[in-house]
Amino acid sequence: MKYEIREEILSLNMYKAGKPISEVKRELGLEEVIKLASNENPLGCSPKAKEAIIKTLEEPQMYPDASNYELKHAIAAKLNVKPEEVFLGTGSDSLIRIICNTLLNPGDECIMGQVTFPRYEAGAKLMGAKAISIPMKNNALDIEKMVGAITDKTKIIWFCNPNNPTGTIFTKEEFEKILDKIPEHVIIIMDEAYIEYVTDKDFPDALNYFNKYPNMIVLRTFSKAYGLASLRCGYGIAHEELVGYFNRVIGPFDVNLFAQRAATAAVKDQEFLNKVYEENKAGKEYLYGEFEKLGLPYEKTNANFIMVDTKTDDKEVFDKLLKQGLIIRPGYLLGMPGWMRVTIGTMEQNKKFIEALKNSLQ
Ligand SMILES: Cc1ncc(COP(=O)(O)O)c(C=O)c1O
CATH class of the missing domain: 3.40.640.10 (Type I PLP-dependent aspartate aminotransferase-like (Major domain))
Structure with a gap:
């Protein structure tokens, strides 16, 4: 090749985004997929x-x-x-x-x-x-x-x-x-x-x-x-x-x-933002309680996601959750191997996530 790429670009890695729902549906032939991987708002917008x-x-x-x-x-x-x-x-x-x-x-x-x-x-x-x-x-x-x-x-x-x-x-x-x-x-x-x-x-x-x-x-x-x-x-x-x-x-x-x-x-x-805040707060309390029941340590969050210690191989947990139609972010991609980051969803999504997590940890 005759062209030259800047040194700085050669040392860059491409950003690995959370898997999109369409890709998981296509690859795994699933009808229902819940994405709790990119800290999006499950309530949509105003x-x-x-x-x-x-x-x-x-x-x-x-x-x-x-x-x-x-x-x-x-x-x-x-x-x-x-x-x-x-x-x-x-x-x-x-x-x-x-x-x-x-x-x-x-x-x-x-x-x-x-x-x-x-x-x-x-x-x-x-x-x-x-x-x-x-x-x-x-x-x-x-x-x-x-x-x-x-x-x-x-x-x-x-x-x-x-x-x-x-x-x-x-x-x-x-x-x-x-x-x-x-x-x-x-x-x-x-x-x-x-x-x-x-x-x-x-x-x-x-x-x-x-x-x-x-x-x-x-x-x-x-x-x-x-x-x-x-x-x-x-x-x-x-x-x-x-x-x-x-x-x-x-x-x-x-x-x-x-x-x-x-x-x-x-x-x-502001009314919409208030609703988002309240729903997220309730979701976080629910998830904290469930992680405690499962004996999984987590970091107290002030955001719309929680970092949880899977106490096992996070890659494996990610794969098992994916097969059940749940996308999360495994910690090894974020500099915390063994952990996972899960976005707080609607209460229904949170409950489905916990069920799938229980299956994945068995
Ligand atoms: C801490 C932080 N800053 C900035 C961004 C960029 O968000 P956006 O480009 O969608 O505004 C993100 C997205 O995940 C983030 O987590």
């Missing part, structure tokens, strides 16, 4: 968002609004920030990449937890930067050690709170202890993809710190509690100056019109 999508079906020929005016203003109004501090992308996943594209030079360092969202590492590698992974403390981010690893070369520190895949959080008190130790040349990224599910009162909402730390970026998404994963829309809140740079890298029409309209409607539907 009926108001659905209505907005249907209305937008009349305009597929139109480019979306490149300035995302309505959506930016809706987010800014809800979060009490300036519209100029909001930036949008095709899922927060794309924003992780945009941030890395904008900030990182080869040789720069990015600090992250050893067991966290893998796209931070991919974003660093893509730019030829180094991903510095800090070992976990009791399956949670060791934020003190993370901050202790900062050097002159550190450009970004990634805090995923609640952390995916462990579901754990660090508290306000823990956060406030380390914040002033982070030098201004380091960008602090607070990935709060699961914030809408948080039940712990000691959770530090990053937006409460954002004004004091202009080097802080908050990332959130419409893919989880808002139930709009298929439309690919994520958002970030950052200092206006940083947003200006990100907007040079983000494609002008990255957020499609369906996503813009649906998300604008969804932001305003």
Whole structure:
């Protein structure tokens, strides 16, 4: 071959997503398959968002609004920030990449937890930067050690709170202890993809710190509690100056019109979010109880998924569950072999999962 691929790309692995339902149906000849693998919302999305999508079906020929005016203003109004501090992308996943594209030079360092969202590492590698992974403390981010690893070369520190895949959080008190130790040349990224599910009162909402730390970026998404994963829309809140740079890298029409309209409607539907929160909370209590009966250790979660110790080969448990039409994420793919991550479903799905799990562990 005559062409040359960048070194950085050659060292990248492709992201392994949760198995789609259609693939499992096709491969195993199953009629009913439940996917509890990608932390999607089992309740779907807000009926108001659905209505907005249907209305937008009349305009597929139109480019979306490149300035995302309505959506930016809706987010800014809800979060009490300036519209100029909001930036949008095709899922927060794309924003992780945009941030890395904008900030990182080869040789720069990015600090992250050893067991966290893998796209931070991919974003660093893509730019030829180094991903510095800090070992976990009791399956949670060791934020003190993370901050202790900062050097002159550190450009970004990634805090995923609640952390995916462990579901754990660090508290306000823990956060406030380390914040002033982070030098201004380091960008602090607070990935709060699961914030809408948080039940712990000691959770530090990053937006409460954002004004004091202009080097802080908050990332959130419409893919989880808002139930709009298929439309690919994520958002970030950052200092206006940083947003200006990100907007040079983000494609002008990255957020499609369906996503813009649906998300604008969804932001305003707090009633739907309340329902999602309550259903998830009830599902989590139910699953905790069942894992306890089965003698399986688990991590207390503040998200819409639970990390459970299968106390056996998680690959085998995954295969046995799959044969019964249940897709979960085996821990070996997430850096925690022996464990599995299960998304909290509807109560009916949770019950089916527990039945299938009992069969799988026999
Ligand atoms: C912690 C975290 N951040 C970001 C994302 C990206 O989500 P999306 O690109 O759908 O907004 C995910 C998705 O699983 C996630 O778990």
